[in-house]
Amino acid sequence: MSEADLYDPVQAKLGECLSAVGRAFYLEPAAVKGLSETVKAVIPAGQEIVFSFFRRKPDLIGYVSGEFAKDLITVEIKEKSLTIEDVYQAKMYKEVFGARYGFLVTAAPIPEALKRLCRQNFSILHSVSDGIRAFLSIAQFHRVGGFIDWFEENPFTKEFYWK
Numbered sequence: 001m002s003e004a005d006l007y008d009p010v011q012a013k014l015g016e017c018l019s020a021v022g023r024a025f026y027l028e029p030a031a032v033k034g035l036s037e038t039v040k041a042v043i044p045a046g047q048e049i050v051f052s053f054f055r056r057k058p059d060l061i062g063y064v065s066g067e068f069a070k071d072l073i074t075v076e077i078k079e080k081s082l083t084i085e086d087v088y089q090a091k092m093y094k095e096v097f098g099a100r101y102g103f104l105v106t107a108a109p110i111p112e113a114l115k116r117l118c119r120q121n122f123s124i125l126h127s128v129s130d131g132i133r134a135f136l137s138i139a140q141f142h143r144v145g146g147f148i149d150w151f152e153e154n155p156f157t158k159e160f161y162w163k
Contacts, residue, residue: 058090072099101161139151
């Protein structure tokens with residue numbers, strides 16, 4: 001199975017999770033086709049400069065409709081065991097696009113050494129611009145079982161992220 005084979009099932013499961021917390025959303029694959037006009041319209045004015053810097057894009061991108069705005073969401077998907085480079089790639093997309101929500105999804109178990117490193121170095125998963133309701137979360141995904149492990153925690157069980 002290739003990484004691209006995971007785009008649709010991950011997108012569908014994230015959609016289920018977002019619907020379950022009562023949020024309207026839009027997600028699209030961006031790695032191959034680039035960003036649609038729908039997503040470009042949500043990028044804040046003055047930040048469209050990001051388009052000139054990226055040849056590669058997040059695997060999935062979109063937005064979650066909030067009370068007053070549409071908050072960007074970025075998703076990076078890996079079919080292999082994660083490395084620290086994968087975490088920083090997902091964090092880079094989240095930060096450069098100014099996304100409130102970031103996900104790094106893997107088909108392999110989340111390595112214990114990576115969990116320990118992230119626990120000891122708070123700044124790995126957290127950005128300077130993150131408020132209390134922003135995050136970068138790591139998840140293990142199984143085609144049949146959906147999300148089967150989360151690090152640091154399953155954000156869909158935390159109501160305050162979705163207020």
